[in-house]
Amino acid sequence: MxxxxxxxxxxxxxxxxxxxxxxxxxxxxxxxxxxxxxxxxxxxxxxxxxxxxxxxxxxxxxxxxxxxxxxxxxxxxxxxxxxxxxxxxxxxxxxxxxxxxxxxxxxxxxxxxxxxxxxxxxxxxxxxxxxxxxxxxxxxxxxxxxxxxxxxxxxxxxxxxxxxxxxxxxxxxxxxxxxxSFEEEAVADLFNENAVVWGGVPELLRAGFETLVEAGISPEIAYMECVGELKLIAELIDARGIAGMREAISNTAEFGAMLGGPAIIGPEVRQRMKTVLQSVRSGEFARALRAEAQGDYPKLKAARKAARSQPMEDVFARLDSMTRD
Ligand SMILES: NC(=O)c1ccc[n+]([C@@H]2O[C@H](COP(=O)([O-])OP(=O)(O)OC[C@H]3O[C@@H](n4cnc5c(N)ncnc54)[C@H](OP(=O)(O)O)[C@@H]3O)[C@@H](O)[C@H]2O)c1
Incomplete structure (x- = not known):
């Protein structure tokens, strides 16, 4: 590099x-x-x-x-x-x-x-x-x-x-x-946005929150566990890398992560990542984005509205108003 x-x-x-x-x-x-x-x-x-x-x-x-x-x-x-x-x-x-x-x-x-x-x-x-x-x-x-x-x-x-x-x-x-290169930057950036930090992570957080709430855990606790800790792990990874982050958490958390991580992100998720990468590389994603703009963003507008009406947004607002200085 x-x-x-x-x-x-x-x-x-x-x-x-x-x-x-x-x-x-x-x-x-x-x-x-x-x-x-x-x-x-x-x-x-x-x-x-x-x-x-x-x-x-x-x-x-x-x-x-x-x-x-x-x-x-x-x-x-x-x-x-x-x-x-x-x-x-x-x-x-x-x-x-x-x-x-x-x-x-x-x-x-x-x-x-x-x-x-x-x-x-x-x-x-x-x-x-x-x-x-x-x-x-x-x-x-x-x-x-x-x-x-x-x-x-x-x-x-x-x-x-x-x-x-x-x-x-x-x-x-x-x-x-x-x-x-223009190609490398575009492909890597779009893949990350689609599949990893901006696409995958929020869906993982939401799935975790909903799983706990459906199992009877209170929404506030579910939110704090599944979403609220994201900043902490992001800071640790930023400062120490993934291996360093693991060393900075309890044995309990580390053992759970070791067992649970690969069980959740298994071969089928990696296969779907390859499908997303293919849609980015082939230009299919860029064409869909262009069509979205030409139609005045119907899918984006609907997705923003749907995201606002998720139950977890109310939980966020409640927790935020209770905990902010
Ligand atoms: N978002 C980020 O921080 C970020 C990070 C890295 C790279 N980038 C890249 O930076 C570039 C800009 O992204 P951005 O997020 O900064 O864009 P943005 O905030 O959406 O850009 C808004 C500006 O674009 C103008 N604009 C919108 N439609 C237009 C049109 N049809 N004709 C002329 N001007 C128009 C708007 O004009 P008005 O003033 O008239 O509304 C406004 O001044 C993109 O290539 C993006 O991938 C963005």
């Missing part, structure tokens, strides 16, 4: 150049503010109707329409939802300068063909491995969030240098920039 740190990165490829950040949501806001604080000249590109215009301006950022921001920039960062990046790219492509650099924070749109970048452009990826809020708070604390980087097109010979300088300017190189 090739990991590059701040001290080994030349910041000059961004000096005297202008960056347009298209989008001011989770990543757009954090990256724009980090770039500004790193002394980079930036403009935030937004739709005319955007309510984020006022927010960005209040934070001291220059704001322009998508076309004008794009036309004025040497580096254009595509920080809007992945599933609409194809439409956004088609809108701004005529305004991109010859030989400009086009950046992404996820490999999906380019790898799965939603965006087919013009031939004269440099195309790079800086994918911070965490949410924008943490990217910003780490930067302000003098730290950074690890990120993957890659180059899909190098037409000027500077794509690599620009990608690394960009990763440095948003603070990620303080933690480290890991060399990857």
């Amino acid at each position: 090739e990991l590059t740190r701040e001290k080994d990165i030349d910041p000059s490829p961004l000096e005297g150049r202008k960056v347009a950040v298209l989008g001011f949501g989770n990543q757009g806001k954090a990256q724009a503010l980090n770039l500004k604080d790193s002394g980079i000249e930036i403009v935030v590109g937004l739709r005319g109707s955007s309510l984020n215009r006022a927010v960005a301006q209040e934070l001291g950022l220059k704001v322009a329409d998508l076309a004008d921001a794009t036309a004025s920039a040497d580096v254009v960062m595509m920080l809007s939802p992945d599933e609409i990046l194809g439409d956004l790219y088609r809108e701004v492509e005529p305004h991109l300068q010859q030989g400009a650099a086009l950046g992404f924070s996820h490999g999906l749109a380019v790898h799965f063909g939603l965006v087919a970048p013009r031939d004269d452009l440099d195309v790079f990826l800086i994918a911070p491995k965490g949410p924008g809020t943490a990217l910003r708070s780490l930067y302000k604390a003098g730290k950074g969030m690890i990120a993957l980087w890659a180059v899909a097109q190098d037409r000027t010979g500077s794509a690599r240098a620009i990608a690394l300088a960009y990763g440095r300017a948003i603070g990620c190189a303080r933690a480290g920039l890991i060399a990857s």
Whole structure:
């Protein structure tokens, strides 16, 4: 694995150049503010109707329409939802300068063909491995969030240098920039979201909670056991790795985990993970995401509503109001 740190990165490829950040949501806001604080000249590109215009301006950022921001920039960062990046790219492509650099924070749109970048452009990826809020708070604390980087097109010979300088300017190189590819980043990230931390874990927590409640355990105790301890194990794994986490818990917990873990995550779960991986790799997931956006997100809206009406959400609200300072 090739990991590059701040001290080994030349910041000059961004000096005297202008960056347009298209989008001011989770990543757009954090990256724009980090770039500004790193002394980079930036403009935030937004739709005319955007309510984020006022927010960005209040934070001291220059704001322009998508076309004008794009036309004025040497580096254009595509920080809007992945599933609409194809439409956004088609809108701004005529305004991109010859030989400009086009950046992404996820490999999906380019790898799965939603965006087919013009031939004269440099195309790079800086994918911070965490949410924008943490990217910003780490930067302000003098730290950074690890990120993957890659180059899909190098037409000027500077794509690599620009990608690394960009990763440095948003603070990620303080933690480290890991060399990857658009394909590897997209597949690994989507697989994790579908099957592991964001898809698998919440379903495991819910199944555990419901099993205990159905067996007569009080919902509050079931919630505290099955959901409330997640933060503790996450912190232990983060600090010590999985083996170190095991050594930090009681023999009882460790023995139970040794017997129960493989019994729950057996061969059939691993087989289903392979099926999910196949759906990611084949582009089936990316196509479904695109169709979801074209239909105005019917499945996502229904899933959000269903999640809110789960009994465990009431338990969370009760426990939260009782235990918060
Ligand atoms: N969420 C994260 O923290 C995170 C972490 C790592 C990587 N990423 C990657 O970062 C990129 C941005 O993700 P995000 O979560 O930051 O997105 P997001 O918060 O959903 O982006 C919101 C912004 O996109 C703009 N937007 C939405 N639809 C648009 C359209 N049709 N045309 C033009 N602008 C539109 C919104 O405009 P308005 O202001 O007009 O509403 C808003 O400014 C994605 O590639 C994602 O995979 C995200």
